[in-house]
Amino acid sequence: MTVAEQTSSSLAQRVAAAKKRLDEHTREIVQWHFDPKTGCPFWLDYASKLSWDPRREVNCYDDLGKFEPFEDEWLRGGPVRQWVPKGLADRPVFVFETGGSTGVPKARINIDDFRIDYELFSESLSDECFPKGTDWLMLGPSGPRRLRLAVEHLCQHRGGICFTVDMDPRWVVKLIKSGRMDLMYEYRDHVVNQGLTLLRAHENIQCLFTTPKLLEALCDRVSLKRMGIKGVFCGGTQLTAQFHRFAREELLEGAIDFVPTYGNTLMGLACHKPFDPVDNYSIIYHAPSPRAMMEVVDPDNTDQLAEYGALGRTRLTTLTKEFFLPRFLERDEGVRCPPCDRWPWDGIADVRPFSGFAKPIVEGVY
Amino acid sequence: MLHIPALRFGKAYTSVGHTTLLHHATGEPVAEVSQVNVGMIVRDVHRMDDTVLESLTVREILSMAKKAADLFMTGRLPCGNETQSFDDYIRQISATTGMPVSYCRSNADKIRRVLADMDVIIAGLTRGFDLDIIDKGYGTHEGRSLSFFREGRVFGAVLPSNSPGVHGLWLPAIALKAPIVLKPGREEPWTPLRIIESLVAAGLPREAFGFYPTDHAGAGELLRSTNRSMLFGGSATTDPWKHDPRVEIHGPGYSKIILGDDLADDWSRHLDLIATSIAANGGRSCINASAVWTPRHGQAIAEALAKRFADVEALPVDDPNASVAAFANRAMAESMSAVIDNDLRVNGATDITEQLRGSSRLVQHGRIAYLLPTAVWCEDREHPLVNREFLFPFASVVECPTADMADAIGPSLVVSAITNDAALRRSLMASTNIDRLNVGAIPTWQLSWDQPHEGNLFEHLYRQRAFQTESAA
Incomplete structure (x- = not known):
């Protein structure tokens, strides 16, 4: 057996093992959410109107195809307690909202998920570039967003203290939609100025979370390398391959680790395939299976996965004891990528807003 | 590649x-x-x-x-x-x-x-x-x-x-x-x-x-x-x-040809100038005329222009007689043509070229489309087609008393005023609507390069300051 065959065989084995784990996890989570003792009112009520019993008929991940795609309208408005599983009723509950660029924001309850997701993500960060015990600056959206608390938890989990600023992305979207770009830039500079003040005042800040636009604005003013930053964790809006290259080579001067992420309140946080020049700066994300799956489906037949290498719409599934979200069609699209050694399940590259909508959505350009 | x-x-x-x-x-x-x-x-x-x-x-x-x-x-x-x-x-x-x-x-x-x-x-x-x-x-x-x-x-x-x-x-x-x-x-x-x-x-x-x-x-x-x-x-x-x-x-230029009371009856003598102002360079410039304003003979002028334009054909770009550009984006041409058709539904305007040609201004050849030159007669200067500009040879012809013209034409990058009428000239000279004014039989596309176009680039880039320097003793 050649090395290539061995590698391929070992990847195939890992893919099979990951699939088995996903199937087992799916069964466990569906049992939990549809058990009258542990499930939440929403799913118990939903099941009572079905002609089939999810606890009997969902035996593997693919069986989730028996559910209609999750509708985000269900998450807009109350009662929010309908989402709290009875099995977790005695726990303190957070509510996190999505960006809110389109009407009433989607709300998702959270208990420990954000901590678990970011602790898992922490394992993918290098200790050299995100040194343990150093402090962080969270220069990104605040308010009712999961990201704000999650980054702080990530920092604390790695032994650091997290500095934050106020930033309201809904105000930014409003300014852009109404064409008040001068105010938008003034607000951006206000946010960046606060970040710079913190960076200058606290020498132990060596790690940064920020969004692509804020990173550009920050690096237009200072050299993060000279300010002692070692790692940048970046997300919140679309990241193109060209931006990825620009950030690595120029904004971060080839000296600071750049970790792009794709995440949202509904799914959690995806990890990106480690940087490999062969990928030509494409950012390839893999969902945190089995807690969530991110698939690429044919936009015209969303029951069908896209071919590898083909563009399709993103479909999310979240499978935790706090939250069950089957087959939700995201407002994003991307290219389906094969499993890799580190994450032996499908990935998605070049994520961007879904082009199939009639009107472009104003992304939070924060 | x-x-x-x-x-x-x-x-x-x-x-x-x-x-x-x-x-x-x-x-x-x-x-x-x-x-x-x-x-x-x-x-x-x-x-x-x-x-x-x-x-x-x-x-x-x-x-x-x-x-x-x-x-x-x-x-x-x-x-x-x-x-x-x-x-x-x-x-x-x-x-x-x-x-x-x-x-x-x-x-x-x-x-x-x-x-x-x-x-x-x-x-x-x-x-x-x-x-x-x-x-x-x-x-x-x-x-x-x-x-x-x-x-x-x-x-x-x-x-x-x-x-x-x-x-x-x-x-x-x-x-x-x-x-x-x-x-x-x-x-x-x-x-x-x-x-x-x-x-x-x-x-x-x-x-x-x-x-x-x-x-x-x-x-x-x-x-x-x-x-x-x-x-x-x-x-x-x-x-x-x-x-x-x-x-x-x-x-957009919304450039125009204006005929004065004194020379409007001689319109046919200036037909070449009017037609070339509309159609030169495939009608793709802001200095192409998109309207002809005249105190009378509007319909006759529109008909004469239409007669000229009706013979224009959609030809491949390398044909020496090609005079209209092809639209690589077919949908763009379709949408422009649809806008014109929609406005023509408002009473008081006629696409005379299309009547004479007997076929649509929109021509489709494979993946591309052409829009053929179009002259529209508008009976009323409030008609929506009077002040439109498109990326092909298009012009409306409308009648208006010369006394009202300077105000009624609206913002216009170039106006070529064919007139010797001192009062009309004065009103056009005073008009804030006009960026470039040609008085006489000058096509709208004829620029004098020693004069600024739509703003003075030197003034845009430089600012004058007061400056004094102590003379050397």
Whole structure:
């Protein structure tokens, strides 16, 4: 057996093992959410109107195809307690909202998920570039967003203290939609100025979370390398391959680790395939299976996965004891990528807003 | 395949993302064009050496521009990963824009002329003061002290794809020593790139040029990050910038031919001039007339124009008789034609050309479409088609008492007023609606290059200051 065959065989084995784990996890989570003792009112009520019993008929991940795609309208408005599983009723509950660029924001309850997701993500960060015990600056959206608390938890989990600023992305979207770009830039500079003040005042800040636009604005003013930053964790809006290259080579001067992420309140946080020049700066994300799956489906037949290498719409599934979200069609699209050694399940590259909508959505350009 | 990179401080940069330019008729790829991210433009503009041209005198730059005029027309110049002859350039521009080859050549000649005669243009913009004043910052002109400083430290331009001749408008900024940052039109990277390479081959420093193919958001950042700029586009593109003094707008022209009471009865003598004002250059310029205002004979004028236009055919770009451009984006032509049809449903307007031609103005050939020249007779000057402008030869003809014309015509880039009537001339001279006024039988497209076009670029880039210096004892 050649090395290539061995590698391929070992990847195939890992893919099979990951699939088995996903199937087992799916069964466990569906049992939990549809058990009258542990499930939440929403799913118990939903099941009572079905002609089939999810606890009997969902035996593997693919069986989730028996559910209609999750509708985000269900998450807009109350009662929010309908989402709290009875099995977790005695726990303190957070509510996190999505960006809110389109009407009433989607709300998702959270208990420990954000901590678990970011602790898992922490394992993918290098200790050299995100040194343990150093402090962080969270220069990104605040308010009712999961990201704000999650980054702080990530920092604390790695032994650091997290500095934050106020930033309201809904105000930014409003300014852009109404064409008040001068105010938008003034607000951006206000946010960046606060970040710079913190960076200058606290020498132990060596790690940064920020969004692509804020990173550009920050690096237009200072050299993060000279300010002692070692790692940048970046997300919140679309990241193109060209931006990825620009950030690595120029904004971060080839000296600071750049970790792009794709995440949202509904799914959690995806990890990106480690940087490999062969990928030509494409950012390839893999969902945190089995807690969530991110698939690429044919936009015209969303029951069908896209071919590898083909563009399709993103479909999310979240499978935790706090939250069950089957087959939700995201407002994003991307290219389906094969499993890799580190994450032996499908990935998605070049994520961007879904082009199939009639009107472009104003992304939070924060 | 030919790849056109961005130019950062004059140096080629191949980005990860690119667009592919297709041949308008065959759909074959012609070139890939690197697309830069928005943040790169801002970063580069802020790092550009805004004094890079200060080591040259204006006269030296003018002499290099003269040399560049020849190189533009005859040189084999770098074009991405290949080199490009003049004939290659003409072929490429026609291929990706659908513009007839003959028009590409005549537009190229406009660029040559701007480069070769830039001294005349600069003299027009500066009203002939000694150009040493720009080099030194101060001096004397007609016995008075004059001093200027350059506010346009880096000059940006967001360029169109509609007609190569418009590139003559930003070119004088070079002679005025402003480094340039350009965002080319999507289908027309060819002309600005060839101009840059001609100027560099003529001796100008590469670092003075930025060339950033990018998207709509990138265009906005270019306008925001440069402190003086020029923007070309339709009203949807230009409206958000119309109150920003840093941006000189080149939007729709709504140019017009006006006939006075005294000469309206002689309209047939001026029919050639009217028709060419509408249809020259494929009707693609803001200096093409899009309306004819006359006190009488409106319907007859519209009929006579229609008769001429009805014979025009949709011909391939390399046919020497081709006179209308092809639309590579068929949907764009369909949508323009639909807008006209929709407005024609409002009573009081007739597309006479279509009646005479007996077929639609919209012609589809395979993947492309053409819009044939169109003359519309409007009975009422409030009709929605009276003040419309499209990217093909289109004009409305409307009657209006000459006493009302100056106010009623609305904003007009060029007005050619065929009249000797002193009262009408006076009212047009006084009108704030008109940017360029031609009095007499002058086609709207005939420009005098020694006069500013839609704003004075020198005044856009420079500001006069009071200056005193203690005389040497």
